[in-house]
Amino acid sequence: MRRFSWFNATSLxxxxxxxxxxxxxxxxxSFNESRLVTVWAGFSTKWYGTLLQNxxxxxxxxxxxxxxxxxxxxxxxxxxxxxxxxxxxxxFMGRTVFSGMIYAPLVMPEVITGLSLLLLFIGIGxxxxxxxxxxxxxTFSMCFVSVVVSSRLVSFDKSLEEAALDLGCTPFDAFRxxxxxxxxxxxxxxxxxxxxxxxxxxVIASFTAGPSATTLPIRIFSxxxxxxxxxxxxxxxxxxxxxxxxxxxxxxITKRNSLAQQRDExxxxxxx
Amino acid sequence: xxxxxxIAVPYLWLLALFLVPFLIVLKISLSDIALSIxxxxxxxxxxxxWDGIKSFLSQLDFENFTFLTQDPLYWKAYVSSLQIAAIxxxxxxxxxxxxxxxxxxxxxxxxPTLLLLVILPFWTSFLIRVYSWIGxxxxxxxxxxxxxxxxxxxxxxxxxxxxxxxxxxIVYTYLPFMILPIYSALEKMDGxxxxxxxxxxxxxxxxxxxxxxxxxxxGIIAGCFLVFxxxxxxxxxxxxxxxxxxxxxxxxxxxxxxxxxxxxxxxAVAVILLLILVVPIVLFQRNEQKQREMDQ
Numbered sequence: 001m002r003r004f005s006w007f008n009a010t011s012l013x014x015x016x017x018x019x020x021x022x023x024x025x026x027x028x029x030s031f032n033e034s035r036l037v038t039v040w041a042g043f044s045t046k047w048y049g050t051l052l053q054n055x056x057x058x059x060x061x062x063x064x065x066x067x068x069x070x071x072x073x074x075x076x077x078x079x080x081x082x083x084x085x086x087x088x089x090x091x092f093m094g095r096t097v098f099s100g101m102i103y104a105p106l107v108m109p110e111v112i113t114g115l116s117l118l119l120l121f122i123g124i125g126x127x128x129x130x131x132x133x134x135x136x137x138x139t140f141s142m143c144f145v146s147v148v149v150s151s152r153l154v155s156f157d158k159s160l161e162e163a164a165l166d167l168g169c170t171p172f173d174a175f176r177x178x179x180x181x182x183x184x185x186x187x188x189x190x191x192x193x194x195x196x197x198x199x200x201x202x203v204i205a206s207f208t209a210g211p212s213a214t215t216l217p218i219r220i221f222s223x224x225x226x227x228x229x230x231x232x233x234x235x236x237x238x239x240x241x242x243x244x245x246x247x248x249x250x251x252x253i254t255k256r257n258s259l260a261q262q263r264d265e266x267x268x269x270x271x272x
Numbered sequence: 273x274x275x276x277x278x279i280a281v282p283y284l285w286l287l288a289l290f291l292v293p294f295l296i297v298l299k300i301s302l303s304d305i306a307l308s309i310x311x312x313x314x315x316x317x318x319x320x321x322w323d324g325i326k327s328f329l330s331q332l333d334f335e336n337f338t339f340l341t342q343d344p345l346y347w348k349a350y351v352s353s354l355q356i357a358a359i360x361x362x363x364x365x366x367x368x369x370x371x372x373x374x375x376x377x378x379x380x381x382x383x384p385t386l387l388l389l390v391i392l393p394f395w396t397s398f399l400i401r402v403y404s405w406i407g408x409x410x411x412x413x414x415x416x417x418x419x420x421x422x423x424x425x426x427x428x429x430x431x432x433x434x435x436x437x438x439x440x441x442i443v444y445t446y447l448p449f450m451i452l453p454i455y456s457a458l459e460k461m462d463g464x465x466x467x468x469x470x471x472x473x474x475x476x477x478x479x480x481x482x483x484x485x486x487x488x489x490x491g492i493i494a495g496c497f498l499v500f501x502x503x504x505x506x507x508x509x510x511x512x513x514x515x516x517x518x519x520x521x522x523x524x525x526x527x528x529x530x531x532x533x534x535x536x537x538x539x540a541v542a543v544i545l546l547l548i549l550v551v552p553i554v555l556f557q558r559n560e561q562k563q564r565e566m567d568q
Contacts, residue, residue, distance in 0.1 A: 109505025
């Protein structure tokens with residue numbers, strides 16, 4: 001018995017207005033002619049132009065993309081291995097410590113993760129730069145990948161793997177030919193999650209970045225501390241647009257895939 | 273052999289880049305500040321062998337922790353972090369529950385879109401979402417302009433750089449974490465229970481309190497922890513929206529490290545923050561465990 005009442009409609013409307021209005025205002029005012037960010041003075045795209053000429057933002061964006069691609073890729077490999085060990089690894093020495101280390105970074109405050117990694121890098125005399133940010137981001141995002149992938153591994157039928165092994169597959173081939181295609185959606189969403197976490201991270205990057213490498217969030221943060229600026233509004237609009245397109249595309253693809261799978265299953269059921 | 277490599281690679285990575293760094297923090301929190309590079313003493317010198325380790329251990333002490341209990345700044349920062357996190361969690365629940373409830377009551381064909389709308393902000397940059405509130409809450413910002421225009425107020429309200437702005441920031445950024453677990457609990461609920469209650473003479477409101485709320489309890493608890501735990505160590509929100517008198521432990525740690533360059537005290541602050549977090553984290557794990565057992 002579900003009744004969609006006036007109360008429900010109102011709370012959804014107000015709730016989504018609360019979630020989206022700040023971003024919509026930001027987007028509208030990125031097209032504002034005036035430098036005064038709260039006074040509308042006509043439509044203009046000039047802030048996008050100034051943004052594209054701002055070398056420091058472009059450099060920071062390039063560093064951020066490099067870090068995100070590298071760290072999310074390594075994190076996906078390590079995280080998938082970690083998930084496999086957790087779910088299929090059986091018993092081994094130090095298993096509890098291992099699962100603790102997978103889950104702890106998820107709830108660890110970023111300031112602590114950042115501080116501890118910085119102290120490690122200084123302790124072993126590693127020069128801080130892009131490389132250290134990649135190490136830091138890989139470490140916390142591999143745990144998120146592990147959680148996403150292991151939830152998929154838990155739900156899938158282990159006998160498929162065993163059948164492959166019985167039919168003469170090596171364990172590696174069984175993983176490559178049977179397991180990997182099945183967990184692929186989770187691996188991909190793990191990668192996307194790791195990528196976004198890396199793009200988004202300010203605190204850990206601030207601790208682990210040296211003077212030679214500034215990421216976009218660090219650059220934005222130092223600009224934002226001085227107040228609202230139309231360039232930052234323009235930059236935010238571009239980032240919101242990219243994320244929106246990405247998320248909507250991903251959800252359409254998943255929907256299509258699951259419909260295709262349903263069709264295949266129905267077809268298989270008919271022929272059987 | 274393959275199995276060994278499979279286990280060893282992620283294991284060693286986490287050991288080297290998660291556990292060891294944390295042990296370093298623990299060690300430095302027991303050291304003293306010094307005018308050297310790195311700015312603390314004692315240094316562990318393994319070249320002198322066992323004697324080096326012994327003299328190193330004998331120089332460690334709990335001085336920084338005693339210092340933290342004596343200086344009221346830190347004590348206040350911990351208390352106010354707990355307070356801000358707790359108040360924001362309750363506010364997030366009050367805002368999030370009606371939204372999750374509305375989603376669960378909505379027609380089936382709306383649900384994927386509604387879910388997408390809740391998840392979308394989560395993928396959008398955290399920093400940008402916090403930043404978007406600066407323009408709204410400032411003295412000449414949109415909220416004040418709107419309120420002055422409607423005539424509700426005659427002088428602008430000061431919201432930015434106060435704790436109120438921090439509450440708004442936390443509620444806004446963590447709202448999806450509250451909505452999603454409550455929604456998934458409400459979605460699983462059997463609608464015929466409400467029908468039965470109404471047949472037996474329950475009013476809609478009391479059916480809501482007696483059936484819907486208790487059945488979504490697990491979702492409420494999970495959502496509250498998912499907001500409370502990260503809010504406690506939050507740095508970005510208090511530093512962008514809060515004022516100079518907004519004390520939050522994440523901000524104190526940051527300033528202790530970057531401005532005062534007092535590494536031992538910053539490390540001690542981190543250790544205590546973690547100790548405070550252990551309780552809610554353990555409770556959260558228990559709740560999840562119980563939920564898993566009930567689902568099976």
